Every structure is written in structure tokens, then in C-alpha cells.
Amino acid sequence: xxxxxxxxxxxxxxxxxxxxxxxxxxxxxxxxxxxxxxxxxxxxxxxxxxxxxxxxxxxxxxxxxxxxxxxxxxxxxxxxxxxxxxxxxxxxxxxxxxxxxxxxxxxxxxxxxxxxxxxxxxxxxxxxxxxxxxxxxxxxxxxxxxxxxxxxxxxxxxxxxxxxxxxxxxxxxxxxxxxxxxxxxxxxxxxxxxxxxxxxxxxxxxxxxxx
Numbered sequence: 001x002x003x004x005x006x007x008x009x010x011x012x013x014x015x016x017x018x019x020x021x022x023x024x025x026x027x028x029x030x031x032x033x034x035x036x037x038x039x040x041x042x043x044x045x046x047x048x049x050x051x052x053x054x055x056x057x058x059x060x061x062x063x064x065x066x067x068x069x070x071x072x073x074x075x076x077x078x079x080x081x082x083x084x085x086x087x088x089x090x091x092x093x094x095x096x097x098x099x100x101x102x103x104x105x106x107x108x109x110x111x112x113x114x115x116x117x118x119x120x121x122x123x124x125x126x127x128x129x130x131x132x133x134x135x136x137x138x139x140x141x142x143x144x145x146x147x148x149x150x151x152x153x154x155x156x157x158x159x160x161x162x163x164x165x166x167x168x169x170x171x172x173x174x175x176x177x178x179x180x181x182x183x184x185x186x187x188x189x190x191x192x193x194x195x196x197x198x199x200x201x202x203x204x205x206x207x208x209x210x211x
Contacts, residue, residue: 027187032160032177038150041069041157044076044116045147046123046198048190051078051087053112054183057105062180064160065172066112067187070152071165078114079162080105080178081171085138087114087131090167092147098168099131101138109183110134120193124148159185 021027027042042049053066061083068077074092078085083104089097099114111134118127124145131139155164160182162174 025189029159029185030183032182034156034158034161034163036157038069038152038155038157042187042189044069044187044189045149045151046118046120046125046194047192048116048118048127050113050115050186050188052184052186052188053078054109054185055105055112055178056109056181056183057083057107058180059107061104061107062178063172063176064178064180065158065162065176066178066182067157067159067185068162068167069155069157071155071162071167072169073152073155073165074147075152075155075167077162077167078112079172079176080180085112085131085133086171087129087139088168088171089129089143089146091143091145095145096168097129097141097143099129099139099141101131101133103138105133118146118190118193121195123194123198125193 021040021042051067063080063082065077065079069075070090072093074090076089078087080086085101085105087099091097113132114129116127116129119125126142126144126146128140128142130137161177164174166172166174166176
């Protein structure tokens with residue numbers, strides 16, 4: 001007796017699962033968080049978004065992860081390297097896009113903002129990201145594509161630390177815990193820009209799973 005086999009990989013990936021974040025557009029974290037599954041993390045795909053980190057840098061400087069989702073094979077990270085703010089977007093290990101400030105943060109309180117404007121509608125479109133410190137732009141870049149459907153299947157969402165693989169091995173090695181004080185991290189999501197055709201294709205994939 002051979003049991004029926006199921007090779008519906010894409011359909012299973014797209015199938016909805018219980019989520020603590022569905023319908024929410026703003027998320028605030030005031031302490032270290034680690035190991036949150038992708039399905040319970042803020043969904044940055046197919047939309048504009050912003051990540052704001054309010055930090056306090058000690059004398060002598062600080063570095064480490066502020067927020068990440070995913071890792072070596074796709075994801076993003078907002079972090080400090082030798083005191084300099086960096087945002088890395090890892091497009092499924094096919095290409096990496098990097099925003100970095102030229103100056104290390106001085107001792108004291110600072111606000112780091114990464115703001116991304118999505119060039120929708122549709123899945124996997126590009127957009128323009130701006131990295132700012134204390135209200136001043138330090139890096140801007142337009143990218144041609146973003147991850148279309150799912151950021152990761154085996155990595156996690158972390159705040160203040162990176163618990164699995166890193167999004168950029170040249171910059172750091174996990175856990176890369178933040179050595180300053182993270183007062184608050186806020187993620188804001190714009191409306192989804194998935195088109196009706198995308199929604200239909202997703203619904204059909206889900207229907208095949210449930211058939």
C-alpha cells in the first residue's frame with residue numbers, strides 16, 4: 001500500500017495559517033524578542049512600510065541587530081555595524097541591497113528610521129527606501145524588485161538580536177545582540193498592493209490545498 005503523495009509545495013506555502021498579526025498595521029516592541037515565526041511577524045511584502053528604532057548609545061559606541069526577519073536565503077535586517085546604521089534587503093539570496101549611514105552614532109539617544117515606498121500595484125515590484133537618523137536622510141536607494149510571496153519558511157522575526165542565520169554574513173555573525181539600549185521599535189504597514197489577479201491566483205492555490 002502506497003499512501004497518496006502531495007507535491008503541492010507552492011500551494012502549501014501560500015495557504016493561510018492562524019496569525020496574531022492579521023489585520024494589524026502597527027507593531028511596537030519595547031524589549032528583546034526572538035524566534036517569532038514568519039506567519040506571526042509583521043508582513044512587509046507587497047506594501048509600503050517603515051521601521052523606527054529609538055535607541056540610546058553608550059559612551060564608546062554600540063552595534064548589533066535592531067530588527068530582522070529571515071536570513072541567508074532571504075530577508076531583511078536593520079542594525080548597527082561599528083556604530084553605523086545599516087539596512088540590508090536580501091532578495092532570496094539572488095541579490096542584496098544595502099543602505100548605510102556614513103557616520104557612527106554618537107553617545108546618547110537617537111531615532112533610526114527606514115522608510116520604504118512600494119512601487120505597486122502587484123507582487124514583487126520594486127520601491128524606494130530611505131534610511132534616516134534623527135530626521136536626516138543618510139542613504140537612499142531605489143530597487144527593482146522585492147520578495148513576492150513569502151520572506152522565509154525556516155527563519156524567524158527578531159528584535160534586538162538575530163537568532164538564526166544572518167542576512168549579510170560579511171557584516172556580522174549571529175546572535176549579534178544589540179549592545180546599546182533599544183527603547184522602542186515600531187513597524188508601520190501601508191495597505192496591501194496585491195492586485196485582484198494575484199488574489200485570485202492565491203485563492204485558487206488555497207482551494208487546491210483544501211480540495
